Amino acid sequence: MTLRVGVIGTGMIGRDHTRRLQQVLAGAQVVALSDYSPDAARAVGADLAPDAKIYDKGEDLIAASDVDAVLVCSTGATHEAYVLAAIAAGKPCFCEKPLATTADGAKRIVDAEVAHGKRLVQVGFMRRYDAGYVALKSAVDTHTGAPLMVHAAHRNPAVPEQYVTPMAIHDTFVHEIDVFRWLLDDDYVSARVTFPRATSASHAALRDPQIVTLTTAKGVVITTEIFVNCKYGYDIQCQVVGEEGTANLPEPQAITMRLGAKLQNDIMTDWKERFVASYDVELQDFIKAATAGTAAGPSAWDGYMAAVTCDACVTAQDADGAAVTITNPARPALYS
Amino acid sequence: MTLRVGVIGTGMIGRDHTRRLQQVLAGAQVVALSDYSPDAARAVGADLAPDAKIYDKGEDLIAASDVDAVLVCSTGATHEAYVLAAIAAGKPCFCEKPLATTADGAKRIVDAEVAHGKRLVQVGFMRRYDAGYVALKSAVDTHTGAPLMVHAAHRNPAVPEQYVTPMAIHDTFVHEIDVFRWLLDDDYVSARVTFPRATSASHAALRDPQIVTLTTAKGVVITTEIFVNCKYGYDIQCQVVGEEGTANLPEPQAITMRLGAKLQNDIMTDWKERFVASYDVELQDFIKAATAGTAAGPSAWDGYMAAVTCDACVTAQDADGAAVTITNPARPALYS
Amino acid sequence: MTLRVGVIGTGMIGRDHTRRLQQVLAGAQVVALSDYSPDAARAVGADLAPDAKIYDKGEDLIAASDVDAVLVCSTGATHEAYVLAAIAAGKPCFCEKPLATTADGAKRIVDAEVAHGKRLVQVGFMRRYDAGYVALKSAVDTHTGAPLMVHAAHRNPAVPEQYVTPMAIHDTFVHEIDVFRWLLDDDYVSARVTFPRATSASHAALRDPQIVTLTTAKGVVITTEIFVNCKYGYDIQCQVVGEEGTANLPEPQAITMRLGAKLQNDIMTDWKERFVASYDVELQDFIKAATAGTAAGPSAWDGYMAAVTCDACVTAQDADGAAVTITNPARPALYS
Amino acid sequence: MTLRVGVIGTGMIGRDHTRRLQQVLAGAQVVALSDYSPDAARAVGADLAPDAKIYDKGEDLIAASDVDAVLVCSTGATHEAYVLAAIAAGKPCFCEKPLATTADGAKRIVDAEVAHGKRLVQVGFMRRYDAGYVALKSAVDTHTGAPLMVHAAHRNPAVPEQYVTPMAIHDTFVHEIDVFRWLLDDDYVSARVTFPRATSASHAALRDPQIVTLTTAKGVVITTEIFVNCKYGYDIQCQVVGEEGTANLPEPQAITMRLGAKLQNDIMTDWKERFVASYDVELQDFIKAATAGTAAGPSAWDGYMAAVTCDACVTAQDADGAAVTITNPARPALYS
């Protein structure tokens, strides 16, 4: 059986996911496309899914009887409404991050899904599907002993001029927020932000770098260096320290060369390459669950917890180094 | 358009390729299965392709009007006949290695394909699709300068009792033979085999390890250590030395741990894991070309050259360290 | 000219330094030994310096006319008095860390040396002489750009039962305190301590691990994980993040082996091996300067600053995560 | 007791060894210097050993009653005569490689030392004292199981114009010849040389690179790539493959940096840096043995065996890929 998918939002990631469903992955077919700009939808259809129907309104796409499942790839601010509509229609829905732009919005989705009584939503936290993180989680579960500390780094070579301090949380650190909750199987209880001397490569509206310290319910302390003008490359580092030993996230595979008095590997500079393989795996997981009428992987609850944690981190950015408490609402049975 | 594929030989690799076409890759569907043991074909059908028709004879599968392309995954000795039948039927054909068990047999396939006038055959030399080798080739093409030497190692932890000295060439080294021709874009002109002291883990009918030295038409000298009872793991190593520098095949991604006074990574022990991702890529390439009515990737000519080189290496095993000349037949225009 | 040295304190490190002067390094000779236990001094003399005179009192050794320079290797609490005596005698003096057990005591030494008008004291902060740190400093000075952050780890496999929380600062972290001041050519302005979940390998009087965050006058933020029951080995890690890139302290040289499905290096378990070569270099530097009647390397000022910083860190251990301000006294011209 | 040393030959290495004895190592003093050019000897004396007496003739230095031991650091062709004179005088003698320029010459030294009845000669094969090779030998002795194969590389960035093909053996590969005999505790029985395509960086009188294959009495096969115009750096590589696993010579310690889209370490370009620490250790070993009136470390027999092996390798360079047999003379009891 082939899953019939409708894609809402045919920008960069919407186009890329359409390509995955049409050309890379087994078991799905894009039958419907929609974008705020119908021309954008038509262009993606022409290139990748000539048989797909173009809808002016995402809501109509969701309602269409030949659409089994929905991908929400539009601008973040529009996610909440589309996901709520998909739940209302009882259709599995893959929603790119963020689930909603506010914690309250994410909470409304959680409430709707809980009321529906079955999981329908997968949030696009693709790092959980990255082979490196999966192997790291296995190492932590089987070898390092109880985790005590995590040290991580999220570095971009540069960011656009309009990128300002809070975006380091919402657009950048949000991936660490989700992946460490999953890696440690834990929740956050406090956040603290420290600002080292700023790089001269940044500007007044972006304090860069920053160090975020998260503490979990089990007492794990996670320090993450966020540095989005690091110049040298796109680089994601992570070491877990447990009672028995440590485990590191692997470096991306690279050719070691000896050239010009240097032993060297390339470091990526484009973030889009770093987790590219994990997008395939997350969508394959979505196809599998959606074909069975449900959803797996990162849940609406995870999306909600990420939103709550982002809010605390942004508050902490203005707290002059003080810790900000994170209150965790009770977890509905649907997500346990 | 979905490519309708028939699979001949539903043993270990035939089952695995069927799974790929049905569950992993876009664009194909297994519509026919055949095996010397019809029960084996039926079992694979039941598990992975319930709608596929079971054929008692591979020839009937090839002839079936709803079969667009053929995968030959049966025992090596049966490949030649099936590939010739596929060419006769004008159908694209993916043939697991070896193309044929003799150089003469491979030559007959080359002649048939040349007579047909269009490529239809892809041989299952999957290493050409491995991300590590692809990156290594790019490094050699763009950074190391003209290649002068290659040093490689092919190590298995152990082999079954019936594995004897010549199998180190036909079953093991054949992958290096093909991948280095492709990596260097070159042909072999001589082979030499040296036997170091044998490991006590081997037996009289298997001289292990052995060192094969191949020289190419351009003068590159390739030394490969073949060691199939190395105990510690399945390990594929390769360093290219060029005029400007060196490049190494990357290690498989692994988690670095600090545990018990050791800084350590796991080494694989099962060869099936080492290039598992490359099987997906090779078949995706086959689907793409076959959908267009032709074949790409490792050709019948490459399969033939591998057979010729294997024969020289086996002769060299009995030549007491002397070099054995490899004569290269003229390459038909179809393969240039 | 051979420097005639007297050694006070012939315990573990006093014996080892005597061996260095007698058997490893050029230019010095141990002519006098003293210990609280005269038998200990005699035993070291018998083994390593048969011609050395044994003094019952360290003060007499310092005063002896044939002693050109002094090594203070006795218990920490006795350092201050001996160093002050050496300064009073106008003799170069190498003092094992700590310079004094209180900041006030260290201050008295600084005052005495300043009054004397010439440097006579070298403190035993040997990491500054470690080839790895020296290379790291060079990399920071020439390649990484202005330092913004440092992340470090100081891990011991285990500590004796009597090791309690503040000792993690005075006995363990003190080496990072000194070496990072030197590495960054900077001073500390605040300290913060965070306690993650404690390892089950520790006990009530030792909160382990702990994370110390130091901020420098230039704004560099240094986070150090101190973990003295890490089980797996003695491990010193450090990464400097600058405006242009990062540089890591090198791992100790080790043989990479492939054995039993592991790619592995040994990690040291005995801290005494980790910086053993740097002791040779620090004493060679002492011999050279002392032969010229002065002292080089880590100064009394550095010893004082280390003491001040240690005090702030210990205060921070009880400050529930709050930052403790470090006030830097004015630096006398002698040390600029 | 201080060993009184005379140094013959005060060129590059003679000066450097004089510095070691005077400024770095304990237990020795340079009391005499001699060089074909007395000005050269005087200059070294003035810089490093003002009290040393200058001798016009090396023989007179050897005979001087206040000279306890001799360092022969003159041009290779003069070694044999000086070493024979030292043996005749019954004085311990450190001789830089080569022991003699011919196997016959080395044999005469062996005969003289055997006749003397006690070891007096240490040959300057310093790699045996390199911490990396020492650790590798320990790994081979305790972890890898019986050695079966060794793969090595000796690479220089460039060589002077007058460097011709046989010098790759006598000046370059001779270090591998000695160190692998020691590492494996074995003797060579045959040598083979293969010439890959030459680098365009070389010239007609230097076939570069070349691959030397040595086989040992125990059957170990050692393949070494000699590449003296490799451009990228001075690089010494070695992997031992044993029945249980492999062990690699460690890379020189280096700072790993992340800069400009590269993860990188420096590679040395000056061979003089690569084993600089081992010169200290070899001379310390010489001082210790010479103080006791004898010699340790690489023996005259080792120097002789190196000369015999070099001759076979040079013969093999002209043997068109054929193996040249190496006949090992009986080893005198003095060297067992």
Ligand SMILES: NC(=O)c1ccc[n+]([C@@H]2O[C@H](COP(=O)([O-])OP(=O)(O)OC[C@H]3O[C@@H](n4cnc5c(N)ncnc54)[C@H](O)[C@@H]3O)[C@@H](O)[C@H]2O)c1
């Ligand atoms: N998981 C990841 O690593 C990752 C990577 C990239 C983007 N994203 C997320 O995917 C989403 C889209 O990002 P992008 O880079 O493709 O952005 P984009 O700007 O390229 O595309 C967004 C598209 O949404 C369309 N759109 C806007 N409002 C709409 C509406 N009301 N209905 C339908 N379409 C509408 C726009 O016309 C545009 O075509 C964002 O939420 C982003 O955070 C996630």
Ligand SMILES: NC(=O)c1ccc[n+]([C@@H]2O[C@H](COP(=O)([O-])OP(=O)(O)OC[C@H]3O[C@@H](n4cnc5c(N)ncnc54)[C@H](O)[C@@H]3O)[C@@H](O)[C@H]2O)c1
């Ligand atoms: N590229 C690689 O890395 C790789 C890996 C494994 C196998 N192979 C190749 O794939 C082929 C199959 O290997 P395998 O491991 O799956 O072996 P297998 O023994 O598991 O399977 C072979 C199958 O072929 C069937 N068979 C035998 N004769 C037949 C005939 N005349 N017609 C139809 N089916 C017939 C057998 O009944 C069996 O089911 C071999 O040629 C092998 O070299 C390649």
Ligand SMILES: NC(=O)c1ccc[n+]([C@@H]2O[C@H](COP(=O)([O-])OP(=O)(O)OC[C@H]3O[C@@H](n4cnc5c(N)ncnc54)[C@H](O)[C@@H]3O)[C@@H](O)[C@H]2O)c1
């Ligand atoms: N730099 C380093 O890495 C390093 C390493 C080890 C020790 N140390 C320092 O060296 C000092 C000694 O450490 P150790 O491990 O050798 O200790 P130890 O206990 O082995 O030796 C101390 C010696 O001092 C003697 N002593 C005590 N009081 C004395 C006095 N008033 N006068 C003379 N001798 C006296 C004791 O009898 C003993 O022999 C300590 O301050 C320690 O912190 C530094």
Ligand SMILES: NC(=O)c1ccc[n+]([C@@H]2O[C@H](COP(=O)([O-])OP(=O)(O)OC[C@H]3O[C@@H](n4cnc5c(N)ncnc54)[C@H](O)[C@@H]3O)[C@@H](O)[C@H]2O)c1
């Ligand atoms: N072990 C190593 O790695 C290593 C490194 C460098 C040199 N060496 C060896 O050391 C020796 C010297 O090398 P170098 O680089 O110092 O060369 P160099 O040319 O710099 O010095 C040689 C010196 O010997 C002097 N000399 C020549 N004939 C003499 C004689 N009959 N009596 C006394 N002195 C005489 C010359 O005047 C010159 O000063 C060579 O045999 C070389 O192979 C070994």
